[in-house]
Amino acid sequence: MATRRRADTRARLLEAAAEVFVERGFGATSVEQVCEAAGFTRGAFYSNFSSLDELLLALVAQRHAAVVAGLGAALEQIEPAPVEDLTAFVGEIVRAHLADRRWQVLQTELALHALRHPAVAEQVAEHRADLRRRVGELIAHAAGRAGRSLTVGPEELARAVLALVEGTRFQTYLDPAATRTDRLLLTAVLEQYTRAAGPDGPAVRR
Missing domain, CATH: 1.10.357.10 (Tetracycline Repressor, domain 2)
Structure with a gap:
């Protein structure tokens, strides 16, 4: 169950990031903005990606x-x-x-x-x-x-x-x-x- 939840979190972060990168540009995007779009905390982000x-x-x-x-x-x-x-x-x-x-x-x-x-x-x-x-x-x-x-x-x-x-x-x-x-x-x-x-x-x- 935990593995599936982690995979779902990762997928949602990827999808949200794609939308934010397209809208704002990669260079103008912060970790906080990706987290906000995905509905997660910074902790959830850094448990899946280092940057x-x-x-x-x-x-x-x-x-x-x-x-x-x-x-x-x-x-x-x-x-x-x-x-x-x-x-x-x-x-x-x-x-x-x-x-x-x-x-x-x-x-x-x-x-x-x-x-x-x-x-x-x-x-x-x-x-x-x-x-x-x-x-x-x-x-x-x-x-x-x-x-x-x-x-x-x-x-x-x-x-x-x-x-x-x-x-x-x-x-x-x-x-x-x-x-x-x-x-x-x-x-x-x-x-x-x-x-x-x-x-x-x-x-x-x-």
Whole structure:
């Protein structure tokens, strides 16, 4: 019971913090403001997080886990098909990772904070590397199910796809017309870095 209560407290703190960070900005947010929004004391906060930095990174880890879980479910829908269907799968990264405007704001806040604090930047880099690895594995599996193989390493392709997705999604919030370029650019990247698998099946370069 205590473990579940602690997990619920942590979840409420994360949710409240996300709302406050978006509304006020990470740099202008205090522990007290997060506690007030969540309905907890400072003691409850510090029993779960050592700092706002740790909480922000926990939000990142939570979001990345949700992205990977969603892509794993989408992977089951992939059938042997041309690159367009693989593009549809990779397009799920757009939906799962960046469709939420709140997450776009949080990601921007995280980037700004990391640029100002090298120690945070190192931790963010670790989270990003883990995301690239996991997304790269999923893209490689999706390519195999679609009858294609990668011509670059999975993590290299994941880096390119995530950079593309993040860039175009950010532009979309400023200019909705940019939405039209998402699928076109994803298709171009996948055509460049995948190919039809040989008779022995797909072989992924590592």
